[in-house]
Amino acid sequence: MADLTESLHSEHMVLNMGPSHPATHGTVEFKVTLDGETIVDLEVEIGYLHRGFEKSCEKGTWEQAFPYTDRLNYCSAIINNVAYAMAVEKLLGVESTERCQYIRVITSELSRMADHYTNIGAGALELGGYSAFLYFVEARELVWDLLEKVCGARLTSNYVRIGGLKNDLPPNFEQDLQEVFKECRKLYHDVDTLLRKNRIFLDRMRDIGGISTEEAIAYGFTGPCLRACGMEYDVRKAQPYLVYDRLDFEIPTGTTGDNFDRYLVRMEEINQSMRLVEQCLKEMPEGPVNIDDPLIRQASKDKVYSKMEELIDLFILVSEGVKPPKGEVYLPTEGANGELGFYLVSDGTGKPLKCRVRPPCFALTQAMPRLCKGSLLADIIPTFDQINLIGGECDR
Numbered sequence: 001m002a003d004l005t006e007s008l009h010s011e012h013m014v015l016n017m018g019p020s021h022p023a024t025h026g027t028v029e030f031k032v033t034l035d036g037e038t039i040v041d042l043e044v045e046i047g048y049l050h051r052g053f054e055k056s057c058e059k060g061t062w063e064q065a066f067p068y069t070d071r072l073n074y075c076s077a078i079i080n081n082v083a084y085a086m087a088v089e090k091l092l093g094v095e096s097t098e099r100c101q102y103i104r105v106i107t108s109e110l111s112r113m114a115d116h117y118t119n120i121g122a123g124a125l126e127l128g129g130y131s132a133f134l135y136f137v138e139a140r141e142l143v144w145d146l147l148e149k150v151c152g153a154r155l156t157s158n159y160v161r162i163g164g165l166k167n168d169l170p171p172n173f174e175q176d177l178q179e180v181f182k183e184c185r186k187l188y189h190d191v192d193t194l195l196r197k198n199r200i201f202l203d204r205m206r207d208i209g210g211i212s213t214e215e216a217i218a219y220g221f222t223g224p225c226l227r228a229c230g231m232e233y234d235v236r237k238a239q240p241y242l243v244y245d246r247l248d249f250e251i252p253t254g255t256t257g258d259n260f261d262r263y264l265v266r267m268e269e270i271n272q273s274m275r276l277v278e279q280c281l282k283e284m285p286e287g288p289v290n291i292d293d294p295l296i297r298q299a300s301k302d303k304v305y306s307k308m309e310e311l312i313d314l315f316i317l318v319s320e321g322v323k324p325p326k327g328e329v330y331l332p333t334e335g336a337n338g339e340l341g342f343y344l345v346s347d348g349t350g351k352p353l354k355c356r357v358r359p360p361c362f363a364l365t366q367a368m369p370r371l372c373k374g375s376l377l378a379d380i381i382p383t384f385d386q387i388n389l390i391g392g393e394c395d396r
Contacts, residue, residue, distance in 0.1 A: 012040055015377075019048040023126055023381050027391030030368070030380060037377045042369045046362075049391045057355040061321030062088055063162060065355065070156035072359060072393035075118045076111035076336040078104075078147070080393075081160035086241060087331040087342035088162045091324035094291060100164050101242040102284035107150060107159065109273040109280075113184075114143045115336035116266045116273075123263070123385035124195060127204050132191045139187040142180045149176065162322055163297035164290030174281050181274055188270060195263070202260065209371040209383035210258035219370070220363030223338025224265045225387065229257035235334035247279050262386040296322055321350025328354075335360055337388050359393035 013034045018024030027049040033041035053072065057065040069080040082104050089096065096104070121136030144154040149170050151159035159166050195201045211221075213229040226233055234251045236244040252268035254261025290297045294313035303310040324346040332341040338360025345354035364387045371383050 017380065019045075023384065025389065025391060027394075028365075028384075028389060032377065032380070034377060039372050039375055039377060039380070042372050042380075044365055044368050046365060046389075046391075046394050049395045051392070051395050053392075053395055054355050054357065058352050061350045062324070062352060063317075063321060065352070066158050066160065067156065070158055072357065073115065073335060073337065073340070073361075073390045074155055074392055075390065076108075076115035077155065077157045078107045078111040078159055079333065079335050079340065081157065082108055082242075083331065083333040083335070083340050084342050085160045085162050086333070087329055087344050088322070088324065090329045090331050091327060091344060091346050092162075092296060092322070093325075094163060094293070094296060096164055097288050097291060098243075098285055099168075099287045100289045102280045103165060103169060103289060104160065105242050105244065105247070106169075106277050106280045106284075107147065107157075109276045110143050110147055112336045113270050113273045114140045114147075116270050117143070119336075119385070119388045120191070120263060120266055123382065124191075124201070126381050126385055127201060129195065129198075129201065132194050135187045135191050135194075139184045142183055146173075146177060146180055149173065161290070161297060163293065164288075168289050177277065177281070181278075184274070188267075192267065204379075204382050205260040205263060205386075206258060207256070208259045208375060208379050209262075209386065210256050211367065211371060212257065215370065216257060216367075219367040221338070221367070222363070223335065223360050224262055224269065225257075225338065225364055227251060228254035228261035228265045230255055235332050235339055239332060241331075241333060243280070244276075246283070247276055249276050259382045259386040323348060323350050330358075332358070337361055337364065337390070340393075357393070359390075361387070361389045361394045365389050365394060 015032045015034055016029060017032055018029040019027055024030065027046070029045040029048065031043040031045065032039060053068055056068050065084060066081055069084045070077040072080045117136040117140035121133040121140070125133035147157060148154045151157045151166055211229060213231050216226050216229045216231065222233065230253050232251050232253050237251060249272045252265045252272065254265055294310060295317060298314055298317055299310040304314050326346055326348045328343070328345045330341055330343045332339050339358065340360060341358035343356040343358065344352055347353040368384065368387065372380055
């Protein structure tokens with residue numbers, strides 16, 4: 001009996017989880033080293049999605065990058081549109097109209113809501129909370145109905161333009177939004193009642209995947225995952241853009257940085273986004289949504305069809321592209337998962353010399369080994385859900 005322990009097979013098990021696994025969302029592999037069900041080590045491999053976003057943007061004109069930006073974080077595509085457009089406008093030294101800025105905030109916050117609905121709903125589903133998933137998918141679809149009325153698309157919007165927007169808000173938008181928000185608040189209450197004090201949900205989320213504020217900053221955390229640690233950092237407050245400095249909203253924070261705090265932060269951010277949208281609708285002025293410069297923003301079709309000068313400007317713009325002066329810029333925005341920034345370099349031609357995106361998910365995903373070591377195999381699921389990796393923006 002003395003030699004029994006030494007004779008037992010006691011090597012660690014190495015398990016490949018993903019990339020074809022429903023909980024890894026189709027694009028990520030975890031190489032997990034297990035001692036029983038306890039995670040001893042974990043390696044993350046994100047290289048299963050090959051789209052070449054940055055190089056694709058450098059092959060086309062500045063305007064042709066918008067459909068590519070849609071496919072970064074496709075759950076909140078308009079925020080990507082806005083970030084890229086503002087970076088190019090910074091290169092050009094122009095500013096969008098006041099009405100355009102308000103509409104960009106409205107559509108960005110609606111996109112943020114849809115992103116959080118997806119994250120919380122899918123996270124609950126993967127822990128067995130099917131009802132919560134159905135409620136928040138319904139809320140997300142209602143928000144996407146609004147965005148579809150604005151730009152004609154639900155997921156990949158292609159709505160923002162350099163110097164403006166594809167079009168203004170549709171008629172009766174405010175009335176439609178009030179009806180949607182009324183229903184969304186009911187669904188929010190249902191989900192919050194189902195999850196916040198649910199014993200199974202609490203056991204799977206609380207004190208799992210926790211990280212200190214100092215470590216989170218060292219890893220490059222931003223967004224809800226950083227704010228869940230207690231760090232009150234939000235790009236909309238720290239480096240205000242558009243009209244966020246005119247609006248009244250709060251930055252929700254947590255204390256422990258665990259998965260449950262990440263859930264709570266996102267839930268409160270949904271309320272703050274509604275608050276921002278309602279303020280914008282009250283304060284938004286009348287006026288154009290595009291700047292009046294035909295060499296930056298395409299003229300309307302009625303002008304192109306009736307004036308030779310407008311037709312010539314359109315031909316030059318489409319064939320050669322906008323030509324920002326030589327230089328480089330970096331512009332950060334607050335994406336649904338954290339700081340979304342674009343670093344752009346112009347050589348004075350109609351194509352970007354360099355397009356580099358700073359996606360929030362990349363920094364968050366690198367911390368997965370730190371968040372999971374010592375936890376159980378099943379704890380990978382809620383932790384990865386609350387990190388909310390979106391493969392489209394993590395593509396390197």
